[in-house]
Amino acid sequence: MTFNVSVLATSSLGDRSYLATDGQVAVVVDPQRDIDRILYLAGAAGVRITHVVETHIHNDYVSGGLDLARVTGAHYLVAAAEQVEFERLPVTDGDTLTVSDTMRLRATATPGHTFHHLSYILDHANDGDWQPVGVFTGGSLLFGTTGRTDLLGQQHTHELAHHQHTSARRLADLLPDGAEVWPTHGFGSFCSASQTDAPESTIGREKEVNPVLRLAADDFIAETLSGLDAYPAYYAHTGATNRNGPAPVHLTPVARIDAAELRRRVRAGEWVVDLRHRRAYAAAHLVGTVSLGLDGAMSTWLGWLISWGTPVTLLAETAAQIAEAQRELVRIGIDRPAGQATGEAERWAADREQLRKLPLADFAALAAARAGRLPTGLPTPDVVLDVRMANEWTAGHIAGAVHLPLPELPRRLADLPTGAVWVHCGSGYRATAAGSLLANAGRDVVVIDDRFAAAEAAGITLDGTEATRTPHDAAPTGRRS
Structure with a gap:
């Protein structure tokens, strides 16, 4: 039989799922919600999924584990200590x-990322002799780091770090030293x-x-806690959804809308998101829209910025880009966009006055x-605005700049000094998103791309001394941003 572990990367969220198979049956570890990708992988390998495994209750994505187990009839493995609303x-x-x-799998308690976290050691038998091949570590031992320990509240952070x-x-x-490490998080994930x-x-x-294996406990805890930055606001919703049992996903096309309806939605304060590359957005876009291109971590920033439940139009x-965004x-956990429109920006405007440019520098x-x-x-740069995260700012920033991380911008626009704003981030992606929000608020803005x-x-x-890595601008695959 053919033994193999396949990696299914969700680069936009910085996560990985796994399909382990002996050539006939398969185990799936930490599947994403769009389970068709896993089903295709299993089908292509000609294997039957018999076990679906969760290392922990996820906060950064809605799990596809429950749905995958229903569809395949597989056993669904979740820590007994977790309080969940499903079998x-x-x-x-x-x-x-x-x-x-x-x-075979051996469940191993590895609390830290969460209290009830489990890792799963994968053993393979040769002539009846079981040998460990690797371990699915979820949010425990990652590549060169560990999962963060503050997702369950600051009151538990120090204990979980220990x-x-x-x-x-x-x-x-x-x-053994040769055993593979297969983490779920760590590839740009905020987890x-x-x-x-x-x-x-x-x-x-x-x-x-890895510092966790090289440092004494107190030193590791101090280093880990000092490096923790903010994490996306939508984590509060995804964790609860996973405990309650996510519904099956529907990826059928959403309704098309015309220019008049787009204008109504913008005026109503709904989120109308332009998925094009930021330079296309800068050249011409619909007034009132927000730039979050598919070349970056669109879903992370959108889920962080919006008030949960706000209608989103794409x-x-x-049409393929709309489908990718869905x-x-x-x-x-944003299941059904409120509508979509495709083509060129000119088609989305009821009149020319609804189109706007965004200056780049x-x-x-x-x-x-x-x-x-x-x-x-x-315009003269009266304000230089840095919308990177706190750790990036601390590592190095422009003398005299104002710091306001992108996730805080919608509720703190009034805190900015008056005058023309030149906004930057680490690559131009977040700066363009911020520039669109500033322009929608009536500010004179230039985006530093x-x-x-x-x-x-x-x-x-x-x-300060700026580190050259700015991981939160682009999707973790390194797609251009």
């Missing part, structure tokens, strides 16, 4: 689940305490590079403007 096979530390003659240290070391003691440092790893490698160049959104232009050489057609790593070389004076 499942309760699992506790030390349970061994035989999947086939050559494949558990995280103990759990990682337990896995390192249980497994990770820091950013991943490799595409794959083993227990032996983690012993060499604009894109093609898929991204159901993963965080780079850091060289900002340096010139600050030196009194204002580029033609651009440039990498922050190039700012100093362009003549910008920085305070």
Whole structure:
């Protein structure tokens, strides 16, 4: 029989799901809500899914585990200690689940990311001799880091960090150095305490590079807690949805709407989201819309920015882009957009006055403007606004800039000083989203569409030392932003 573990990456959220198979039956670990991808993978391999496993109750995405188990008739494994509103096979530390003659799972308690977190050691049998191949670690031991420990409330953060240290070391003691590590989080996910440092790893490698296995408990806890930044507001909703039991997902096309209806929705204060690349948005867009291109982590930022339950209408160049956005959104619990429109921006406007441009510049232009050489057609930068996250700001920022992280901008627009705003982030993606919100609020705005790593070389004076990585701008795959 053919033994294989396939990775199914959801790069926009920085997560991975897994399909482990012996060539006949399969185990699925931490599936995303759009289960058709897993079903296709299993079908292509010609295997039957018999077990669906959750390492923990997820906060960053709506799980497809319950639906996948229903569709396939598989056993659904969830920690017995979790309080959930659906039937499942309760699992506790030390349970061994035989999947086939050559494949089995061993549940191992690894609290830290959550209190009831389980990791699953995958054993493979050769001539009846069981050997550990790897471990599905969920939000416990990640590549070069661990899952964050503050998602259940600040009152539990220190205790969970201590558990995280103990759990990682337990896995390192249980497994040989050559065992594979298969985490769910860590590839740009906000569930990770820091950013991943490799595409794959083993227990032996983690012993060499991972702070949780190199530092004493107190030092690890101090380092971990000092590095935690804000996480998306929609986590509060996805965690509850997963405990209650998510409904099956529907990805059929949503209703098309015309220019008159778009104008009504903008005037009503609904969210109309332009999914095109930011440069297309800057060239021409519908007044009142928000730029969140599909080339970045659109669903994360949208789910973080909106008031939950606000109707969302999607604009894109093609129907395929709308379908991609729908898929991204159901993963965080935004099930059915209120409508869609495709084509060019001119088709979405009832008249020419509804179209607007958004000025773009780079850091060289900002340096010139600050030196009194204002580029033609651009307003004087009265305010330089940095919309990156707190850790990015602390690592290094433009002298004299105002810091307001993008997720805080909608409710703090009135806090900005008066005058023209030049807004930047780490790449231009978040800055364009912020620029659209500022323009909708009547502000005179210029978006700096440039990498922050190039700012100093362009003549910008920085305070602090800027790390070159700015992981929250682009989708974690490194798609252009």
